[in-house]
Amino acid sequence: DVKVTQSSRYLVKRTGEKVFLECVQDMDHENMFWYRQDPGLGLRLIYFSYDVKMKEKGDIPEGYSVSREKKERFSLILESASTNQTSMYLCASTTGRGITGELFFGEGSRLTVL
Amino acid sequence: EDQVTQSPEALRLQEGESSSLNCSYTVSGLRGLFWYRQDPGKGPEFLFTLYSAGEEKEKExxxxxxxxxxxxxxxxxxxxxxxxxxxxxxxxxxxxKLTFGGGTRVLVKP
Structure with missing residues (x-):
């Protein structure tokens, strides 16, 4: 079974802190994604990556950056956390070039910024 | 602007009471519609892919x-x-990329 593991399930940070959210997948998938999920807004794409050292902006990249140094690992970075970044963050991966739609998600990281 | 709207937002059913959830979309050139299930505190889990009008998929x-x-x-x-x-x-x-709808919360009471 594909496993997507997010390093932290729950985090509490203060405004202005730097936050790292890490995601690792074990199925050699080329594509990896970061979404945030907020009530009433659904899942919104922050960044995605088709390959190592490659990244593309999603719909809401402002305030975020990403890193993909190894194929299995995709990190989301909040350089200076703000209260409006309090959310559930979901990492996903899928195989192949382009998006098949069959994404495999991690269990999520719930971030609270005080 | 491409949009995906799900209705209703929430649905309460009695066990055995069949119902339907709706997903309407206004996108140009659909290349696939996907359904996922999400349990509380978990990530979404893929259910189905539909590619063309008239297509149907079943699972349990x-x-x-x-x-x-x-x-x-x-x-x-x-x-x-x-x-x-x-x-x-x-x-x-x-x-x-995929554009998600807001979801429908379903509660089935015994």
Whole structure:
């Protein structure tokens, strides 16, 4: 079974802190994604990556950056956390070039910024 | 602007009471519509892919259908374990990303 593991399930940070959210997948998938999920807004794409050292902006990249140094690992970075970044963050991966739609998600990281 | 709208936002059912969830979309050049199930505190889990109008997919008590403007997820004789949030997402012809709807929270009471 594909496993997507997010390093932290729950985090509490203060405004202005730097936050790292890490995601690792074990199925050699080329594509990896970061979404945030907020009530009433659904899942919104922050960044995605088709390959190592490659990244593309999603719909809401402002305030975020990403890193993909190894194929299995995709990190989301909040350089200076703000209260409006309090959310559930979901990492996903899928195989192949382009998006098949069959994404495999991690269990999520719930971030609270005080 | 491409949009995906799910209705209702929430649905309370008695065990055995069949119902349908709606996912309507206004995207140009649909290249796939996808249904996911999400349990509380978990990430979404893939259910179905539909590519063309008239297509249907089934899995246990769930059946997904697709028209040119919307998709339905039918839940037949639901059980309490069907309680979850159901998400739909669409892939457009241009670009390589999914656009998700807001989800429908389903609660099935015994």
């Amino acid at each position: 008590r769930l059946k997904a259908t697709l028209t040119k403007k919307e998709s339905f997820l039918h839940i037949t004789a639901p059980k309490p374990e069907d309680s979850a949030t159901y998400l739909c997402a669409v892939r457009m012809a241009a670009g390589n």
